[in-house]
Amino acid sequence: MQNFDYSIPTKIYFGKGQIEKLSKIAAFGNRVLLVYGGGSIKKNGIYDKVTEILSENGIEYFELSGVEPNPRVETVEKGAQICRENHIDAVLAVGGGSSIDCAKVVAAAAKYDGPAWDLVLDGSKIKEALPITAVLTLAATGSEMEQYAVITNFATNEKLDAASELLNPAFSILDPTYTYSVSKRQTASGTADIISHVLEVYFTREKDAFLQARLCEAVLKTCIKYGPVALAEPDNYEARANLMWAGSLAINGLLSYGSDVPWSVHPMQHILAAYYDITHGEGLAILTPVWMEKVLSDETVEKFAEYGRNVWGISPHKETEEIAKLSIEKTRAFFAAMGLPKTLREVGIGEDKLDALAEMAERVEKDLQETYVPLTAADVLDIYKKAL
Ligand code: NZQ
Ligand code: ZN
Numbered sequence: 083m084q085n086f087d088y089s090i091p092t093k094i095y096f097g098k099g100q101i102e103k104l105s106k107i108a109a110f111g112n113r114v115l116l117v118y119g120g121g122s123i124k125k126n127g128i129y130d131k132v133t134e135i136l137s138e139n140g141i142e143y144f145e146l147s148g149v150e151p152n153p154r155v156e157t158v159e160k161g162a163q164i165c166r167e168n169h170i171d172a173v174l175a176v177g178g179g180s181s182i183d184c185a186k187v188v189a190a191a192a193k194y195d196g197p198a199w200d201l202v203l204d205g206s207k208i209k210e211a212l213p214i215t216a217v218l219t220l221a222a223t224g225s226e227m228e229q230y231a232v233i234t235n236f237a238t239n240e241k242l243d244a245a246s247e248l249l250n251p252a253f254s255i256l257d258p259t260y261t262y263s264v265s266k267r268q269t270a271s272g273t274a275d276i277i278s279h280v281l282e283v284y285f286t287r288e289k290d291a292f293l294q295a296r297l298c299e300a301v302l303k304t305c306i307k308y309g310p311v312a313l314a315e316p317d318n319y320e321a322r323a324n325l326m327w328a329g330s331l332a333i334n335g336l337l338s339y340g341s342d343v344p345w346s347v348h349p350m351q352h353i354l355a356a357y358y359d360i361t362h363g364e365g366l367a368i369l370t371p372v373w374m375e376k377v378l379s380d381e382t383v384e385k386f387a388e389y390g391r392n393v394w395g396i397s398p399h400k401e402t403e404e405i406a407k408l409s410i411e412k413t414r415a416f417f418a419a420m421g422l423p424k425t426l427r428e429v430g431i432g433e434d435k436l437d438a439l440a441e442m443a444e445r446v447e448k449d450l451q452e453t454y455v456p457l458t459a460a461d462v463l464d465i466y467k468k469a470l
Pocket of ligand 2 (some may be wrong): 223275278348362
């Protein structure tokens with residue numbers, strides 16, 4: 083097992099009615115920037131509740147609304163400007179990963195003398211940030227409990243992670259009932275994202291991290307059990323609660339401490355999104371089974387068989403290779419049953435984009451040199467082509 087420094091500093095208030103803890107934001111000051119997306123929080127009443135609590139606690143709030151799914155650097159700049167002009171004391175994201183990621187980089191950019199994109203390119207430039215808080219409304223990215231923020235720059239076709247310990251939220255409120263209004267499409271996409279976060283670290287070269295592998299399997303099985311329940315019964319508390327907590331645990335470091343490995347599928351998906359603005363979890367659901375087929379070999383077959391036996395319950399009496407192949411089929415079938423797209427064509431990326439896909443493969447190759455199975459640009463292009 084590798085050495086690691088454990089630190090998961092975000093305080094979580096989990097469960098029904100925990101929104102009342104939002105009053106604790108007053109500890110940071112009385113001027114808050116409220117960051118949210120395209121208006122779902124106005125339709126489901128969360129906006130009214132949040133603003134009521136802020137007002138009751140004597141907090142003046144300013145707003146950055148309209149944060150895009152796949153938040154853009156221009157929106158971050160706008161938020162940082164509002165912070166500087168209004169002497170904001172803390173930021174409060176209310177929404178999914180996009181609003182939280184945007185709020186995180188706004189918090190850092192407000193304290194930085196230069197373009198916000200500098201901070202995305204190089205997290206070590208983040209020396210200071212406003213306190214970050216969040217009310218989560220969608221189980222997916224885990225942004226509510228970790229130090230990353232993914233921002234897109236369409237001018238350069240880049241979608242990159244800003245990373246800094248200063249981007250850990252001080253606290254996040256996780257009320258599963260707030261996810262009852264999430265659409266089927268976003269529920270499926272969020273579940274695929276959580277599964278992908280786990281798979282990115284489950285398939286590691288570290289061989290003796292037994293505990294981490296079992297923790298990964300528990301989170302995967304939770305998604306496989308409750309994803310379909312949340313689709314069929316959007317207001318099933320047990321399903322929404324299990325998915326919400328799975329989303330946070332999948333990426334907060336717990337599963338990867340001691341068995342860390344650079345991720346494989348996310349870099350390939352992020353570059354697709356930077357060109358074509360596709361939904362994060364949908365891209366992952368399309369690419370993951372194709373990536374699995376690409377990296378299955380004599381060296382990896384035992385790990386895939388372990389995945390098949392422990393996660394999908396495939397009979398241990400079958401041949402190792404058959405179990406490994408079945409595990410990939412099960413993964414593909416699960417995403418399909420959740421209503422997720424199976425091909426890039428379904429999300430608008432067809433044969434006519436082959437030149438662009440080749441360019442993307444060249445650009446992403448540098449991120450895939452130390453992954454579970456290192457991939458060349460030719461390998462990535464092959465994965466994109468097979469996913470068409
Ligand atoms: O914008 P609004 O109106 O709020 O609607 C959103 C949006 O349309 C809607 N939604 C959210 N909560 C809802 C709801 N609709 C009804 N009821 C609710 N309670 O869902 C749509 C998607 O929201 P978004 O925040 O974009 O989704 P998600 O949480 O999946 O975030 C995706 C972004 O996070 C990045 C992705 O790349 C993408 O940019 N990621 C962030 C990570 C991180 N911080 O570590 C890791 C991930 O791998 C990922 O890259
Ligand atoms: Zn993700």
